[in-house]
Amino acid sequence: PSDHPSGSTIFLKKSQVDMREKRKNSYSYHVSPGHLREKYSSCATLYVDSTISQSDLKLTLQCLALAIYYHIKNSPLDANRSKDIFDERIHPFTQNTVQEENFTQNPDPESIYRFIHPFFISIEVTAGYAISTLVYIERLLTYAEIDICPTNWKRIVFGAIVLAFKYWHDLDISNSIFCQICKGITVKDLSELERQYFYLLQFSLNVSLSVYAKYYFDLRSLASDHGLPIAFAPLGKERALNLEAISRYCENKNLCRVAIKKSGSCANLTDVQHAHAILS
Numbered sequence: 022p023s024d025h026p027s028g029s030t031i032f033l034k035k036s037q038v039d040m041r042e043k044r045k046n047s048y049s050y051h052v053s054p055g056h057l058r059e060k061y062s063s064c065a066t067l068y069v070d071s072t073i074s075q076s077d078l079k080l081t082l083q084c085l086a087l088a089i090y091y092h093i094k095n096s097p098l099d100a101n102r103s104k105d106i107f108d109e110r111i112h113p114f115t116q117n118t119v120q121e122e123n124f125t126q127n128p129d130p131e132s133i134y135r136f137i138h139p140f141f142i143s144i145e146v147t148a149g150y151a152i153s154t155l156v157y158i159e160r161l162l163t164y165a166e167i168d169i170c171p172t173n174w175k176r177i178v179f180g181a182i183v184l185a186f187k188y189w190h191d192l193d194i195s196n197s198i199f200c201q202i203c204k205g206i207t208v209k210d211l212s213e214l215e216r217q218y219f220y221l222l223q224f225s226l227n228v229s230l231s232v233y234a235k236y237y238f239d240l241r242s243l244a245s246d247h248g249l250p251i252a253f254a255p256l257g258k259e260r261a262l263n264l265e266a267i268s269r270y271c272e273n274k275n276l277c278r279v280a281i282k283k284s285g286s287c288a289n290l291t292d293v294q295h296a297h298a299i300l301s
Contacts, residue, residue, distance in 0.1 A: 031159050032088035033239040035095040036246065076148035076237065082141060083249055084240040085151045086134035089178060093127050096168045106217045107173035114175060114205035124172045136175060140182050143202050144194065152236050153189040156228050157181040165221040179203065180218040188226045
């Protein structure tokens with residue numbers, strides 16, 4: 022799924038297992054608060070939300086945390102497939118003693134969110150990097166045939182963030198920057214983590230437009246299932262002109278691919294971040 026646009030993403034399948042169980046245990050029909058808050062377009066007003074090239078960062082990070090949570094929660098009961106490079110007991114993030122229970126209990130979505138949030142805020146990147154992070158995580162679990170669990174989730178997620186930041190759009194960022202944010206890891210350790218991660222991904226870092234779009238829509242579905250608020254605002258004249266411009270821009274297939282796919286320079290990244298494209 023992390024390589025091909027067909028089929029559902031792994032995280033969405035795992036989340037839907039939980040959603041079905043919750044519905045079975047419920048004796049009354051429930052309407053998600055998210056649906057009650059939705060605004061609908063009319064002849065007078067058109068409402069638009071976050072777009073594929075300018076997604077809402079906070080919402081995307083909340084969804085990323087949920088996706089990671091479901092990966093861990095719905096791993097096999099005897100999940101023990103891992104690599105030493107990802108084991109936090111061997112490569113701790115802190116010099117302080119970590120309670121053993123931290124390695125036996127699944128983290129909740131809030132704990133995962135608190136872990137990933139500082140990286141995206143400190144380096145000031147867009148939501149697209151969070152989506153690429155999730156693609157790399159699922160690609161690693163599939164290619165390397167490992168399970169994500171309480172002992173390795175932080176280093177798996179951290180490694181995916183580093184690769185997304187450095188390679189998805191060729192940001193000029195050194196490992197020392199990440200070590201300043203996550204003070205418990207050394208540059209040497211991070212460099213080795215990056216090297217092995219890159220190898221386990223079989224050097225496959227490209228994220229195609231179709232795969233990116235699939236993950237974007239599946240994260241939106243996850244947000245809807247959990248009643249997360251998706252911000253809507255009236256479509257004004259200025260944004261309408263921007264949407265019309267990007268629509269004409271995307272008529273050129275090759276240029277449209279650049280809007281999401283890994284680009285060759287930071288100049289291209291700037292153009293992408295200011296593009297608007299309506300989704301729904």
